Amino acid sequence: MSKKPSILLIEDEENLHEALKLNLELEGYEVSSAFNGTEALQKVQEEYFDLLIVDVMIPEIDGISVIETIRVQQNEVPVLILSAKNTSSDRVLGLKKGADDYLTKPFNLEELILRVQKLINKNLKMNDKVTIGDTYSFGSNYIDFKAQEATTKSGEKIQLSKKESMLLKLLIENKNEVVPREKILQTVWGYNVYPTTRTIDNFILSFRKYFEDDSRNPKYFHSVRGVGYKYTE
Known part of the structure; x- marks a missing residue:
């Protein structure tokens, strides 16, 4: 049986966190939770994830700093930003700091699921390197x-x-x-x-x-x- 793709959901708003976790699990993903930046960085150090969903406005260490820290450590895990900030300069900053995609709140759940699928599939393809023979x-x-x-x-x-x-x-x-x-x-x-x-x-x-x-x-x-x-x- 192939392993379920794993997602780390970094979001401090509890109702939204629960709703997203439930919907992603229904789509067949394994979802771990972090409610602040410190917890998020600790989990990334300890576990392998196929995708991170990061809210920008989280306590302790903000989402952008979390992404920057992960990229400095040469970790190429795909990152989808969720943000209430929707100006183009916010979007550019997020992508510049290493996010792969940016979704503004409020968002359409179906669109989020599609973007998640796309990022995970792209990551799996990149991980399938040239195979050598026996x-x-x-x-x-x-x-x-x-x-x-x-x-x-x-x-x-x-x-x-x-x-x-x-x-x-x-x-x-x-x-x-x-x-x-x-x-x-x-x-x-x-x-x-x-x-x-x-x-x-x-x-x-x-x-x-x-x-x-x-x-x-x-x-x-x-x-x-x-x-x-x-x-x-």
Whole structure:
């Protein structure tokens, strides 16, 4: 069964929050709630979401600052702004700070649902990277994903765990691009709430041991501090 797309709804007006949550759940989405900016940022740190719906006028940290903070952290999650402000300068500011769409209050519920669908579908398409086949070779290394087996630079055959195979495949399919740790944990571990980053670090250390000529100066497997991991050739 495929997982329901998840949405974080950041809205402090309780009646509206409840109505939106209910309608989005009826459309088949999984909805988490945040009622202020601090809570919203904490949830984004802890969980993976397919979409954020952000009201601009929320307590503690306003919606625009929430979006700015998320973008600074290299998180590309789609964002739909809800706002009572409807001047073009407000709209431009929201989009400039990293929102993908902007809807002014009062809005038509059907229009909101359509925009939500569009943003989530676009995000899912972007996440479907070029897929590689069952085998892959780089340097003098060879990987057979189907058999979960690799032949290392020294000609040694090693068994890979299912998670090692999945992580290798994900990194190689996103060659030369940083894959955020959230994406790795969501794709490989299938978690919504994450274990520590050290879990992935240990896998990367193993890959270096297996596949690099000099594990201290890696050519293929890189950690990008605070953001994620990258495979380069």
